[in-house]
Structures are given as C-alpha cells and as structure tokens.
Amino acid sequence: MSRVYNFSAGPAVLPEEVLREASEEMLDYRGCGMSVMEMSHRSKMFERILEEAEADFRELLHIPNNYKVLFMQGGASQQFAAIPMNLMKNKVADYIVTGQWAKKAWQEAQKYGRANKIATSEDKMYSYIPDCSDLEIDEQADYVYICENNTIYGTKFKTLPNTKGKPLVADVSSCFLSEPVDIEKYGIMYGGVQKNIGPAGMVISVIREDLISEDVMPETPTMLKFKTHADANSLYNTPNTYCIYMCGKVFQWLKKQGGLEAMKAYNEKKAQVLYDFLDSSKMFQGTVRKEDRSLMNIPFVTGKKELDDKFVKEAEAAGLYNLKGHRTVGGMRASLYNAMPMEGVKELVAFMKNFEEGNLKYV
Numbered sequence: 001m002s003r004v005y006n007f008s009a010g011p012a013v014l015p016e017e018v019l020r021e022a023s024e025e026m027l028d029y030r031g032c033g034m035s036v037m038e039m040s041h042r043s044k045m046f047e048r049i050l051e052e053a054e055a056d057f058r059e060l061l062h063i064p065n066n067y068k069v070l071f072m073q074g075g076a077s078q079q080f081a082a083i084p085m086n087l088m089k090n091k092v093a094d095y096i097v098t099g100q101w102a103k104k105a106w107q108e109a110q111k112y113g114r115a116n117k118i119a120t121s122e123d124k125m126y127s128y129i130p131d132c133s134d135l136e137i138d139e140q141a142d143y144v145y146i147c148e149n150n151t152i153y154g155t156k157f158k159t160l161p162n163t164k165g166k167p168l169v170a171d172v173s174s175c176f177l178s179e180p181v182d183i184e185k186y187g188i189m190y191g192g193v194q195k196n197i198g199p200a201g202m203v204i205s206v207i208r209e210d211l212i213s214e215d216v217m218p219e220t221p222t223m224l225k226f227k228t229h230a231d232a233n234s235l236y237n238t239p240n241t242y243c244i245y246m247c248g249k250v251f252q253w254l255k256k257q258g259g260l261e262a263m264k265a266y267n268e269k270k271a272q273v274l275y276d277f278l279d280s281s282k283m284f285q286g287t288v289r290k291e292d293r294s295l296m297n298i299p300f301v302t303g304k305k306e307l308d309d310k311f312v313k314e315a316e317a318a319g320l321y322n323l324k325g326h327r328t329v330g331g332m333r334a335s336l337y338n339a340m341p342m343e344g345v346k347e348l349v350a351f352m353k354n355f356e357e358g359n360l361k362y363v
C-alpha cells in the first residue's frame, strides 16, 4: 500500500493513525460485535462515543459552560440559512465579504432580512483582509458575520473584527482546531468538519446559549432550529454517527499531539517552509498579501497557465496530489491542514525547486 501526500482543500487528509485505528475497529468495535456504522444512535455504546467526542472537543478549545456544542448535518452551507433564521430578530445583519464562502452566506441571508455588506476585499480578488477595526456596524444588526479563513483565496483574519458589542458569527471550516482560540469572542463559531477534522457530512457549531431560543423566524424548519439540537444534545434525529466517531478519534489524536498550542506551532513551521520558498522563487509566487496569509490554504501561481498545468500533472506523478488551484484563482493551492506532515511540505518544496530549475526557460 502506498499513500500519497494529499493537498486537497476538502475533503482532505486525515491522520494515518486515526484511519488505521478505524480500520481495525471496522468490523467489531471494541468487542461489541458490530461496526459503529451499524449501531443504534440511542445505544449506550454510541452515547459514550458522542459524549467523549464532545468532551474532548470542549477540552481542546477550552469551551466555557455557557456555550453549546452541536453536531449537525447539512454541511457548512446549510448554516448560511440556519444562522439568519435563528438570529435575525431585527431582520438585520452585517456581513464582511472576503471570499466566495462569505459571499454565499451573505447572499443566503438576504432571503431572510437586510444583510449589509459592511466590508469586502473583492476589489483585489479577495487577496487581503480589509481593516475591520472601526466599521460602521448597523445599530439594528443582530450579528456580524465573517469567514475566518478563506479556503479558496488563502487569507485569514489575524485579528477579529471590532463588532462593537454585536455577536460575532464565524465560519471556521478551514481553520477549525488549527490553533487555540478565545471562544468568548464569538457568538457562534462553526464549521464543516471535512476540511481540518474528519470525513464529510457534518458541521460542528459552538453557540453561546443566549443565541439559542424558541424565538426564531416562524418558517424555520424544526431541523434548522438550534434549540431543537441543543435540547436533544445533538440526538434529535439520527446524527451522522460514523462522522462523530471519526471526529472523536481526531480529537484524541490532537490531544496526543499536545493540543492546539502544539498544532499551531507545527502549522506555523509547515507554512513557513512553503512561504519561504515562494518568497525566494523566480517561478512561483504567492497570491495573498503577506500579513493576511493563511496557515492552512496556500495558493500560488507561475503566471503561465501551461506551466501551472504542467506542474500539477508532474506533481501528481510524483505522489503530490490535489494541488490544482480553485478555478476562480487558477494556479495551484496547497492545503496544509493539521494532518499534513512536515515531510509532505518538504517534499512539495523539493519538487517545486526541481521543477523550477528544469523549467526556467519557460518563465
């Protein structure tokens, strides 16, 4: 068996140790004679899996008691509607649009009320994070929304916006558990797990309790009400049981790595290796303003489409997979999530150096 280095933006690389463990438990989970996939979500066995996953997740992020942790289906995109439906009491919200995912969330919110676009970086193809220290926040705004790490464009908020007392709602899909965060700065922190945590098919949302109520838009489906899932501890209906189990394993793995402080240090080191090379290369350039660079998603280009295509193809032949950039940015993108080992990044950079030397005549 040979595994490749997978630089996909999502679904993405998972820790090999976790996959091995899951494969060992596939047919018979800890002597119970069945797979986790075959288990009732109401069984004691599964309840334990869910409780442990939530406890480990809370421990990793130091989540205070006045926040609920909900495991929900429908992907991050479903939250684009659930958030305004649950939170827009005044039917007003402020959105900071720093990429396609923020834009989609903003557009969806317009169905439910007045969604103001209070800042954006679309003038420069979302290649930076706008200054959000003193924005005009609508007096009536029920919340301020950001996408904290822009998966497609490779930018990250290094400082959270000044929301002037309004609850901050952040989509952290592509930076979830990549570094410690101060949860109390958020009203809601949520993300799809398929980028940096587990398999596709689930969202984890950390929601401050005062934002969970019966008082939602009347047309809100039961399944989109935060209160439904909060009251039932994420067991209102059948949750994505296998995904919860896999995420739980990743949480344990993260704890073994030393928690989020250690992950942050490792992620910084990995990203530095690639950014240092990009800054010295004659062929490859990063596409993002330096101070806004993401540690997770790193887009880069040669400036020539044919050369980009050649690079992606030859990289794949060398075992470096899924480096093709998003169609709107072109070029390449390397996603260096928690589970990407340093060796993968070093191999990528060594390959880039070689490619550059061999193809300088095309630059």
Ligand SMILES: *Cc1c(COP(=O)(O)O)cnc(C)c1O
Pocket: 010, 074, 075, 076, 077, 078, 101, 147, 149, 150, 151, 171, 172, 173, 174, 192, 195
């Ligand atoms: C991938 C991604 C999404 C969409 O996630 P789905 O689970 O496919 O709906 C939303 N936001 C961000 C930041 C993403 O990276």
